[in-house]
Amino acid sequence: QVQLVESGGGEVQAGGSLKLSCTASDFLFQANPMAWYRQVSGGERELVVSVPLRANPKYADFVKGRFSISRDNDRNTVYLHMSLLEPEDTAVYLCNGGGHHYSGTYYPGPDWGQGTLVTVSS
Numbered sequence: 001q002v003q004l005v006e007s008g009g010g011e012v013q014a015g016g017s018l019k020l021s022c023t024a025s026d027f028l029f030q031a032n033p034m035a036w037y038r039q040v041s042g043g044e045r046e047l048v049v050s051v052p053l054r055a056n057p058k059y060a061d062f063v064k065g066r067f068s069i070s071r072d073n074d075r076n077t078v079y080l081h082m083s084l085l086e087p088e089d090t091a092v093y094l095c096n097g098g099g100h101h102y103s104g105t106y107y108p109g110p111d112w113g114q115g116t117l118v119t120v121s122s
Contacts, residue, residue, distance in 0.1 A: 002026040002111045004095050009116030012085055020080040020116055022095035033099050035106050036069070036080050038091035039115070045094065049080070050106035058104070062088075085120045092117050 003025035012018055022036070035050035049059045049069050057069050066084045071077070078095060093116055098109025 002097055004097060004111055004113035006093065006095055006113040006116040009093065009118045011119040011121060014086055014120055014122050016085050016120070017081070017083040018085065018118060020082065020093055020118070021077050022080075022113060023075065023077045024097065024111075026076075032097055032109075033101055033106065034078060034095060034097045035099060035108065036078075036093060036095055037108070038089075038093045038118075040091045047106060048093070050099070050101070051078075052101045052106075058106070082118070085118075087120045087122050090118060090120050 005023050006020060008018060008020040010018060033051060033053055036048040037045045038048050039045045047060055048063055049057050049067065051057045051069060059067060068081045070079045070081065080093065095113050096108045097111040100107050
């Protein structure tokens with residue numbers, strides 16, 4: 001399986017910005033669907049954004065217009081650009097690879113990173 005490593009988390013004030021990174025050990029990861037999830041302590045993982053192979057990224061309503069995704073194939077890295085952060089965005093953010101899209105829905109694959117913590121203070 002592909003190894004994924006997230007980085008870039010930290011503490012910011014409400015309204016601030018962060019850029020998260022997800023680096024894969026296998027370049028083939030970039031040719032497959034991927035996604036960012038987040039998980040609040042004690043909660044379930046929720047989908048933030050998924051990237052189909054041949055379509056635009058699909059963002060969750062709660063981040064639409066505030067977050068964006070980009071990719072650097074030379075570094076085998078996917079980025080999550082976060083702006084206008086709110087306290088409710090506080091969570092561990094994880095990237096996922098090897099999933100599938102069916103009828104517009106992303107089903108996570110077996111490859112997960114350890115996550116990076118984002119804390120947004122008011």
